[in-house]
Amino acid sequence: MKDPLSRTKVVVRRLPPTLSEDALVSRIQTRFARPYLWMLFRPGKSTNQIHSRAYIEFERPEDVLAFHEDFHGHVFVNEKGSQYKAMVEYAPYQRVPDLRVKKDGREGSILRGTSPFD
Structure with missing residues (x-):
């Protein structure tokens, strides 16, 4: 397991199921000034109450x-007031x-008339 002082990737859980990626990015940019390197957003499902989540990689x-x-415990309010x-x-x-x-080695082999397996 990595030392906590060397970890740079976090997961933000318990986000509203109807939250969009653009809304989350704008909220992060207004509350947190430092840029991040990479982000993956997984939307939730409001029918089953599955929360959205985001994975964020920082530089340091x-x-x-x-x-x-800055962001832990931040309260999101959806359109219904939840x-x-x-x-x-x-x-x-x-x-x-x-x-x-x-790159796939087989790509274009039909047009060339050759097989990468020969």
């Missing part, structure tokens, strides 16, 4: 602590997916 561990102090208290914690999986696209 100090940014994580500052974000936690309140949702955000919970910020370290992400259990600290790695960030690679954004590079792997």
Whole structure:
């Protein structure tokens, strides 16, 4: 397990199910001035009351602590007046997916008339 002082990825849980990614990004930018490196937003489902969540990668561990102090416990109010208290914690999986696209060796082989398996 990683040392808490070297972790840079957090998960924000218990967000409203109807919250959009744009609304969350604007809320983060107004409350927290430091930029983040990467973010993945998973929308919730209002029919089953499944909360939305967001995974955020910061550059330094100090940014994580500052974000936690500023955003943990922030109350979101949806259009019906229900309140949702955000919970910020370290992400259990600290790695960030690679954004590079792997090239497929078979791509275009039909047009070339060759097979990569020959």
